[in-house]
Amino acid sequence: MITLRGGMLVIPGGIRRADLTIEDGHIAIIGAGSSGGKVLDCSGCLIGPGFVDVHVHFREPGQTWKEDIETGSRAAAAGGFTGVVPMANTDPATDRGHLVESMVRRGREVGLVELRPAGALTVGRRGDEVGPIEELWEAGVRIFSDDGDSVAGSDVLEEAMIRIGKLGxxxxxxxxxATMTAGGHMHEGVVSAELGIRGLPAEAEERVVARDLVLAARTGVRYHVQHVSTSGTVSLVRAARSKGVLVTAEAAPHHFSLDHRRLRDRNPIMKMYPPLRTPEDVAAVAGAVRDGTIEAIATDHAPHTSMEKDVTLEDAPRGIIGLETSASIAWSILEDDPVAFFQRMAVAPARLAGFIDQGRWLEAGGPANVVVFDPDHVWTPERFESRSQNSPWLGTPLRGRPVATIFNGRLTSEVGER
Ligand SMILES: [Zn+2]
Known part of the structure; x- marks a missing residue:
């Protein structure tokens, strides 16, 4: 039994002072004066559904020197997460049902977070042939993506949309x-011109989104834009939704907090796809997260070892880790709206990914997947639970931190000294 004492429960109607008792994997009592078992002092903290990330890379199978399901799960728990969707760009690619099942099994053995893997859209993520969608669905897949690459062929994508749309x-x-981004290392703009580095234009993202929205409108499928990084993409999503297209979107913390000027010193840590864009893009993405045009915050947690990242910007692999800093960065743009904070970090991503026991507003009788978030805790990350440490926030003071994570009624992470 765990008692959360003295915290503030966040529910759709707002915030109320409450104590929670957790027993046998469920929330037993919500009320003042509950006690028993292990007692956590939650004074000054917000309590809500455990966070859910619809976009992580755990590198297992295939690249476990960067991360594996165990270290990735530990990073997730430390970041306040109780549900994650690992992308399909593993080796081999997650394009068959048995591969999904073995990842889920390994996730259960580790037991720190619920894994609901994404399935590849095409065979081997090669883009030329739609994969066994129905088999993946049977194995529990709800989000299909060739993440890491776009599906370029309209015919292939349309067939996938029709088959996935039928399943829901x-x-x-x-x-x-890809024809516009080949050989690029950062956003194409004034900074890339200054540095003489080949860039990735904003249009390379927007062209694909515009095409996809036409196909999504025609097929009626639920279409989701991963890691939105430009103001143009925000406008496209907004316009399509107003016309009734079933479109959702996610944004990564780095895309609403850091811009391309951070690459002036050619720091390979700042290299990712999509790249850090202009300050105007950053403001547009942050605004869209705040107003709900972008309903999910997703990290694109992409571990690479320091050996791999300790090279020139041109030679560095792309991507940063994000699970352990996501809530702090999200809080920096949502601190005036705790309900929206939990919606973007837990409720909306859980619905999107088809989780049943995740992202549910806390109530007596409900599943005990819970995060305790201290909005005033100032901390400086020095070492992450992730096997890789490629984070732009290493050594940077941050405000707001998950101080306890409870998954299936069990404490999976706790910050001792506060
Ligand atoms: Zn991606």
């Missing part, structure tokens, strides 16, 4: 027109 699944796209 989600087609998620890493939007990048």
């Amino acid at each position: 699944g989600v087609v998620a796209q890493h939007a990048e027109e």
Whole structure:
């Protein structure tokens, strides 16, 4: 039994002071004066559903020197997460049902977070042939994506949309027109020109999203834009939704907090696809997260070892880790709206990914997947639970931190000294 004492429960109607008792994997009592078992002092903290990330890379199978399901799960728990969707760009690609099942099994053995893997849209993520969608669905897949690459062929994508639409699944796209981004290392703009580095234009993302929205409108599928990074993409999503297209979107913390000027010193840590964009893009993405045009915050947690990242910007692999800093960065743009904070971090992503026991507003009798978030805790990350440490926030003071995570009624992470 765990008692959360003295915290503030966040529910759709707002915030109320409450104590929670957790027993046998469920929330037993919500009320003042509950006690028993292990007691956590939650004074000054917000309590809500455990966070859910619809976009992580756990590198298992295939690249476990960067991360594996165990270290990725530990990073997730430390970041306040109780549910994650690992992307299909593993080796081999997650394009068959048995591969999904073995990841889920390994996740259960580790027991720190619920895994609901994404399935590849195409065979081997090669883009030329739609994969065994129905088999993946049977194995529990709800989000289909070739993340890491765009599905370039309209015919292939349309067939996938029709088949996934029939099942009620989600087609998620890493939007990048590869013919425009080949050889690029950062956003194409004033900074890339200054440095003489080949860039990735904003249009490379927007062209793919615009095309996909036409196909989504025609097929009626649920279509999801992964890691939105430009103001143009925000406008496209907004316009399509107002016309009734079933479109959702996610944004990564780095895309609403850091811009391309951070690459002036050619720091390879700042390299990712999509790249850090202009301050105007950053403001547009942050605004869209705040107003709900972008309903899910997703990290694109992409571990690479320091050996791999300790090279020139041009040679560095793309991507940063994000699970352990996501809530702090999200809080920096949502601190005036705790209900929206939990909606973007837990409720909306859980619905999108088809989780049943995740992202549910806390109530007596409900599943005990819970995070305790201290909005005033100032901390400086020095070492992450992730096997890789490629984070732009290493050594940077942050405000707001998950101080306890409870998954299936069990404490999976706790910050001792506060
Ligand atoms: Zn991606």
